[in-house]
Amino acid sequence: MRAKTYRGSCLCGDVRFSFKGDLQDAYFCHCEQCRKNYGMHGAFVGVERDALVINRAKTLRSYKSSRSTVRSFCGTCGSPISWDREDYERIYVCMGLLEGKIAPPKITNIHTKHKGAYYEID
Template sequence: MHRGSCLCGAVKIAVEGDLPRPNACHCVACRKHGGHYGASLEVPCAALHVEGEDFVRWYHSSEKVRRGFCRICGSTLFWDPLHHDWTAIAMGMFDGPTDTSLSMHIFVSEKGDYYEIADKLPQNET
């Protein structure tokens, strides 16, 4: 079981099972939502347990996706594609070791000009 929370602790999560490898997303929307590129991993909805759901607010950033954040502290929490049976959890939510590592960079065509991607992971333009 992997546990985590937002900055203020109002929203807590527990994820059953091993965590998959996360992606680093450099798209404009992720950078604006989180302040830098976003790192998140996808888990089946059935494996995710959320405590404090009343504190989660959703922003529909497109017709297909909503982004969850804590209404108290503003922490980035979720990237949730509508009509799917999984959601993405922001890596910053996890407490303690995750026993995983980045798998790739996505939307590198939109990355900020103020940093370089220096690791040797795959980079997808979109």
């Protein structure tokens, strides 16, 4: 797959990022932390650390949700931006923030045992 440049932004536009790469490491996480953070399951794509460029970060905030995990969000509109574990090779950005036409990636569902009671997984 040829590397493409993807762009994303939060609801208010105060946080903007871009990366060159692909959407091969895409998944829905059904764990309770993600459901509470996103209001639904998390929808992420893994981005190489070196490839992720934060173009606008004035309102970028972060929250340490566990010993090893940091979740970023926009301090103005509250949009979740990413989650990060420093021992992982990639940073996981929220796919819902991506802009423009995107070929839907293959999605892997994880932590499905912890999914919400209010939806089913096909």
